[in-house]
Each structure stands twice: as structure tokens, then as C-alpha cells.
Amino acid sequence: MNQEQLKRMQSGKGFIAALDQSGGSTPKALKAYGISEDRYSNDEEMFVIIHEMRTRIIKSPAFHSKHILGAILFENTMDRYIDGQYTADFLWEKKGIVPFLKVDKGLAPLKDGVQVMKPIDGLDNLLKRANERNIFGTKMRSFIKEANAEGIKTVVQQQFDIAKQIAAAGLVPIIEPEVDIHAQDKAESERILKEEFFKHLAKLDENVKVMFKVSLPTEDNFYSDLIKDPHVVRVVALSGGYSQAEANKILARNHGMIASFSRALTEGLSANQTDEEFNAILGKSIEAIAEASNT
Template sequence: MTNHTQAERMTSGRGFIAALDQSGGSTPKALRLYGIDESSYSTDAEMFDLIHEMRSRIVTSPVFNGDRVLAAILFEETMDRDIAGTPSATYLWDEKGVVPFLKIDKGLQDAANGVQLMKPIPDLDELLARAVGKGIFGTKERSVIGAADAEGIGRVVTQQFDVARQVLAHGLVPILEPEVTISIADKAAAEDILRDALTEQLDGIPDGQKVMLKLSLPTETNHYLPLTEHPKVIRVVALSGGYSRDEADALLAKNTGLIASFSRALTEGLSAQQSDEEFTATLDAAIQAIYDASVAG
């Protein structure tokens, strides 16, 4: 069952979502940016140990807490591990006041019709049941839109809601993430199609159930305002999508009702080689800047 304290926090709390859910495909890049190159590990197990050390260092930092961070999205491996001797999701909520979410998608299919659908998610019901048992509040699922193709975008949105209904059936809150690539020439047109498709599907969500949306920062300011005001939407959050943190923060601050759910932009500037004092100061500045942009609207 949904934790009502966490639900209230996600509905009306001030702050942002930390996306700490780099998976197998994105972990090497995340580690490189953190100052750890491929020569530092030789197996996936060693790679995941190193990324968990990075995430643990972030989460256990004194500046990472519920005062500014509403929630954190975890990779499945992180959910199954401990932080400071406590199961990760439990540590986040009990020690930090941060609501735990879980990334559930297994990556992207090859591009077709200008989009990349999610790969099949085998044993999803088992994963969702396990997530409930570990104290997870909600989930996140990502697909990618690379062109203003109405058919392709329609397939993305339909798939996103099909999975979301499965998530809702377990009493979890899904974050749907149909990411529009920020570099495409027809980004604004793709966002028009996406907003309409999302609205149509949202209208079919049963009463008493709600979802969250994670979207690229829009070309037109407040383009997604109707979605933030939709009765079936708890929150609309924005991904940084390749913008630098300063660029993403500036765009975010212009959009009423949007809050951040940043990954790379949150960890920008952090390094394994930093002293604890340097690491804390860098993370504190990043959290404050993203918080300020998230509450500006």
C-alpha cells in the first residue's frame, strides 16, 4: 500500500528528485566522469561495486537529506544492497527522509518510427513485489523520442502506460519517462504530440490512482503546465537531458510547477579523488542550485 506520508511529500514537498539509477550501460560513463576509468575494474561486479561506493558517498553525505532532496531513484542493484549497513531504501527514508524509487526498465530497443521503445521487462511482477517488500514507494521507466513522429510517439506513450498500470496494481507510483532528445530539429513539434498523447492516456487512469511524469525540459516555457495541473498527475519532473547543470537549472526555473530529477547534472564536478571536505562542498553547491531552480516556479 502507498505510504501516505511519502505520498504527501511527493505531492507538495519542496525540493527535487536525485536520479541515482545509472544502469549497466551508463555506469562506465558515470564512473569516468567521477574520475574512475575502465582500467580500475575488470568485471561487471567490480564496476557495480565502484558505482555503489559513489552512490553511497553521495547519500551518506551530511548535505544529502530531505531538507532539499525529496526522493531518489535507485538502480535495482542499489535497492538490493546496503548503505551504511542498512538496506538502501530503508536508509534513504528512515535516516534521510528521502523517498525511494526504483528504475525498472531494462534499456531501449533499436530505433523505429523515430523512437526507442523499452525492451521487454521479464518477471516485472516479481520485481515489483520485491520492491514493495523493500520499502520502495514508486518506479521509473524510460523510453526515448527522437523525432516528431505521431505513430512512434503514440507507441511510446501506450507502452509507458501499459507498464504504469502494472506498477499501479502493486500499489506503487510510476514515473513515466518518455524522454525527447534535446538536440533534434523538430523537438518542439515532438513535444506537442507528446503532450496530447499523454493527456489522452491520463484521462483513462482510474479514479484514485495517480502517476508522475519525467520529461525533457521543453522548448516552449510552461509547455507542460497543463500536465502539472492534471488531476491524475502527482508531479511533473524534468530531466537534464544533456544540458549542463547551469543550463538545466536556468531552463527549469522558468517552468512553473516543474521540479528537477537530475542524474549527471547532480553529480557534475564530483570526483573520487576529492577529499571529504571538497566532495561535500561540491555536492552541497549542486544540491542548492538544483533546489533553487526547482522551487523557483
């Protein structure tokens, strides 16, 4: 674990940019960026185009370490280059931004009100490659649709089991059990979820560090006690379907929590914009998200 990066993640100002759309979510991300599916004929062409979009974001003068602490990458992005350097090396060496890697393989079908992660085949090998590519931490997502205690317990158990494997490989895991923002019983799901977090945190070895990525909570400052736990590097929020403006508004009320937005970060960006237009819109978004994160 890079101690300089750990210190930055623990105490730095700013937020984490989620640039980790995977195979399933890439077409949607490209469509929002103004590139329709008829512009590419296979996955490789699609991944080349999304890497061009991510490169444009990362190289933008608006994308800098004053406001951005870290960036989450998709595996395909980790293996690609920006100006002759692996993406993670470019982020850290040129931009001072800490690189993370999305490691999950998507969600299993809904059961007991939740979607656990599909098995992550070849995880040990992926973590080995992540270390070789100078990745600091990982991210993995589950999904909670209703306040089913058994389902939520299963989600958290799976997240911590894999998190321990990731920590043993020298990386910092981001545990992400997203709660559906449209669920009628969202607050109850969050109550059960936090209770499970603390049960598992209490069993961790003293030196294990983790992060949490959660939906913006129903009750303001609901995760303030989680933020203070000695195992926890940072608690970050996903935008979860809120517009950027609404997500920022809720985030600003949650002191100590920072953003890790994906769709809300790239809102308004288009392939057809000039660099000047693109950088201006991205810069405005980054400043607004950073401001909401620094409360």
C-alpha cells in the same frame, strides 16, 4: 502506497536525485567520477565501486531532505546496504528521502523515430521485491528522436500499459519518454506527446497516481496543465545533456516543475576529492538545483 511519502512527493519543496545509472551507463558515470575501466575487471567489481560512489553521495551531509524529495535507484543499489540497512530504508528512515526504482531494461532499436523500452521480463517479481524493500515508486525511460506521431503514440501506449501494472502493485510509476534536446522538431514532438498523455490520463481509474519525467520543454510552462491533472503527483525534468547551469536556467522558468537530474547532479564530483571538497561541490550543486526547482 505510503501516504506520508505520497504527501511529501505531491507538495514538498526540492527535487529528485537520479542515482540510477544501470549496467550500460555505469562505466561512463564512473569515468566522469575519475575511475577508469582498468580499475575493475567485471560487472560485480564495477557495481561495488558505483555503490561506494552512491553511498558517499547519500551519506553526505549535503544530501538532505530540505532540498531532496526523492532518489531513484538502480535494482542493484536497491539490493545493497548502507550502514547495515537496505538503501531504500536508509534513504527514508535516516534521511527522509523517498525511494524510487528504475525498472526498465534499456531501449529497443530506433523505429518510427523513437526507441520504445525493451521487454521488462520478470516485472511482477521485481515489483514484489520493490514492495518488500519499501520502494515508493518506479521509473522507466523511452526515447523520442523525431516528431513521428505513430512512434510517439506507441511510446506513450507502452508507458501507460506498464504504468497501470505498476500502479496495480501499489507503487507510483514515473513515466519517462525523453525527447532528444537536439531534435530539429523538438517542440512538435512535445505537442504530440502531451496530447497523448491527456488521452491516456482520461482513461485511468480515479485512484491511479502517476508522475512524469520529461525533457525540459522548448516552450516555457508547456506542462503547466499536466501538473494540474488530478492523476499527476508531480512533473519532473531530466537534464538531457544540458550542463547543470543551463538546465537550472531553463528549469527556473518552468513553474511547478522540479528537477530529476543524474549527470547534472554529480557534475564536478571526483573519487580523488577529500570529503570536504566533495561535500562542498555536491552541496553547491544541490542548492542550485533546488533553487531552480522551487520556482
